[in-house]
Amino acid sequence: MKTYIPTKDAMEKKWYILDAKGVVLGRLATKAARILMGKVKPIYTPFLDTGDFLIVINSEKAKLTGKKMTGKIYRHHTGYMGGLKEVNARDALARKPARVIYEAVTGMLPKSKLGRKMATKLRVYTGAEHPHKAQQPIPIEV
Numbered sequence: 001m002k003t004y005i006p007t008k009d010a011m012e013k014k015w016y017i018l019d020a021k022g023v024v025l026g027r028l029a030t031k032a033a034r035i036l037m038g039k040v041k042p043i044y045t046p047f048l049d050t051g052d053f054l055i056v057i058n059s060e061k062a063k064l065t066g067k068k069m070t071g072k073i074y075r076h077h078t079g080y081m082g083g084l085k086e087v088n089a090r091d092a093l094a095r096k097p098a099r100v101i102y103e104a105v106t107g108m109l110p111k112s113k114l115g116r117k118m119a120t121k122l123r124v125y126t127g128a129e130h131p132h133k134a135q136q137p138i139p140i141e142v
Contacts, residue, residue, distance in 0.1 A: 004043075005045065006043040006045060006050060010043060011043065011048070011049075013051075013052055013053060014052045014138060015052065015053045015138065016053070016138050017056075017057065017130075017140065018032060018057070018139075018140055019056075019057055019058055019139070020056055020057065020058045020059050020061055021062075022061060023142045024062075024063050024065055025062045025063065028101065029104035029105045029108055030108060031140070031142050032054055032101075032122065033105055035054050036119070036121055036122060037109065038050030038051035038052070039051075047114070049114060049117055051118055052121070053121045053123070053135070053137075054122050054123070055123045055125070055130050055137050056098075056101055056122070056124045056125065057127065057128050057129075057130055058126070058128055059098045059100070059101045059124050059125065059126050060093065060097035060126050060127075062100070069088070069089050069093075070088055070089070070090060072088065073088055074087050074089065074100070097126050098124040098125060098126055099124075102119075102122065105119075106119045106122070
């Protein structure tokens, strides 16, 4: 028996939309990562990009449980000497809430060329408006 490998014709890409309002960040990120990887489809293949496009709205209304608002630290380096910047989750959600969700989801994707390609199919927006109405995204519950 031969192994089934999906072709480009079989990999139909759909658009989905997730509303982050009142949803715990980790649960949202796992659901989003599974959609981007294509693990929710029967044609999932680990070495191919079989995933769909995903829109996340209301990113500023995502929840963090426990003491993560003050204890969780986001770090980045400016490139200059001594340029390590640290921001806790409360400040990061206040300044750039879309970036918090983007980092949570991309952290659950493969760390390879394929994972970076999957991350390009993720769109995160603050507020309920998004510019992808023409794609007719299908709403998903978390």
